[in-house]
Amino acid sequence: MSELLQFLLSGVTVGAVYALVALGFTIIYNASDVVNFAQGEFVMLGGMITFFLHAAGAPLPLAAVIAILATAAIGVAMNKLTIEPARGAPVVSLVIITIGVSILIRGAAQLIFDKQIHTYPAFSGDDPIHILGATILPQSLWVILGAVAVFIGLWLFFTRTLLGRAVLATSNNRLAAQLVGINTTFVMTLSFALSAGIGALAGVLVTPITMVSYDVGLALALKGFAAAMLGGMGNPKGALVGGLVLGLLEGLTAGYLSSQYKDAAAFIVILAVLFFMPQGLFGRKSTDRV
Amino acid sequence: MLLVEGLRARYGRIEVLHGIDLNVDSGEIVTVIGANGAGKTTLLRCLSGVHPVAGGDISFRGESMSKVRSWHRLGRGLAQSPEGRQIFTNLTVEENLRLGAYLFADDRVEKDMEDAFQMFPVLKEKRNLSAGGLSGGQQQMLAMARALMGRPSCLLLDEPSMGLAPIIVSQIFDVVKGLKALNVTVLLVEQNAYGALKIADRGYVMETGRITMDGPAEDLIADPRIREAYLGI
DSSP, X not given: OHHHHHHHHHHHHHHHHHHHHHHHHHHHHHHHSOOOTTHHHHHHHHHHHHHHXXXXXXXXXXXXHHXXXXXXXXXXXXXXXXXXXXXXXXXXXXXXXXXXXXXXXXXXXXXXXXXXXXXXXXXXXXXXXXXXTEEEOHHHHHHHHHHHHHXXXXXXXXXXXXXXXXXXXXXXXXXXXXXXTOOHHHHHHHHHHHHHHHHXXXXXXXXXXXXXXXXXXXXXXXXXHHHHHHHOXXXXXXXXXXXXXXXXXXXXXXXXXOGGGHHHHHHHHHHHHHHHOTTTTTOOOOOOXX | OEEEXXXXXXETTEEEEEEEEEEEOTXXXXXXXXXXXXXXXXXXXXXXXXXXXXEEEEEETTEEOTTSOHHHHXXXXXXXXXXXXXXXXXXXXXXHHHHHTTTOOSTHHHHHHHHHHHHOXXXXXXXXXXXXXXXXXXXXXXXXXXXXXXXXXXXEEEOTTTTOOHHHHHHHHHHHHHGGGGTOEEEEEESOHHHHHHHOSEEEEEETTEEEEEEEXXXXXXXXXXXXXXXXX
């Protein structure tokens, strides 16, 4: 019993990271129908920048805030320099651009930072908390809380604010959005900033547990993509649930089968979702009438 | 109110508007009629700023619009209800209307929405439903209501009758006619020449990117060339 609980707890922690990556996917997808495969690099940048600022003597909270803001700025630059000039191109081309940007960021990180694996101290110490015979690190609680807070924030943003609805409107019909007075260029800038900031936050929170190096982004992007697909692309609730379910599947696979198979869980999920329910768990069937 | 001089526009290298001159005075309903492909929709897209202008000038209430981005034109009072409705299918009817008043955050938004529901009662019944599930006529009503939520002084209406049953078309034209009482000036682009000329004060006839005739609507209805080419009488 305590063994199962242990697998579940580690699954939820990993799942919360996937959920944060998936939430990042959700925002840009909602604004532009583009799946941004550089999302994992934002996570990497969050961890790497925090580590190097901290190593240079900055207090950890300050380093974290700067890392999140800097990554958000990189997200905006990515939009201005690569996505905006290609406006009007098919979505597939834009997705390929994001893959290119992800390779570029990974290469630049390798040059500017280094190829080592880094970590920094956990926020609230390393003493595990015991629950019914299982243990969880305080840092895991930070990750889970972070994912839940971002989810609630985004959910309120998309459902309760006019600006949030403007983002949804822009993805649904850019022409009409312009005609009702929405500055669609700003909406894109905003969603890249938000998305990159959320990715960086995930990196900041998870680095004390999983450590960070220049090449962690790709795997995170793929897992986050699987989570977003499982939940239904574009739906914040789906991103959260998809991330957690995927994390739990991985935790259980690693625990009961073999940790060598844990990565397979994510890709089996992608395949199963694409084959049997391409809309995901919470995705809306589109009901357009002409 | 709206003055267009020598307007040119192109798609790629192909010029589709070859110097359009037209004007709309405050309080008028002016229609531009013409066949499919004459350039009517391109004209409206240039006016609302979603298609680049290649030459000539558009001025609205004395201000040149050539440097004004599309999302600022609505703030100046120029709204467009686009061809093919272009509603936000993933949002509810009410959310569509609220976004129509995106530029505003005051008490009048609520009042304007009530007015819109009064104008189109069927939208009130469906206010919480996804706009993608509305019928074609209801979507057209929503598109017009959404444009009116932006408090325009001049409404550009693109083919409101397209693909709709005759009874719905006459309902829509009645609403357009009623906009006069609300002090909204209308530029109506239509293939349904007879319906449009009947509610308009003046009309322009457009053929392959040029204005070929213009005059008071009743004169155009009576003109034998128009009757033959556009009214099928």
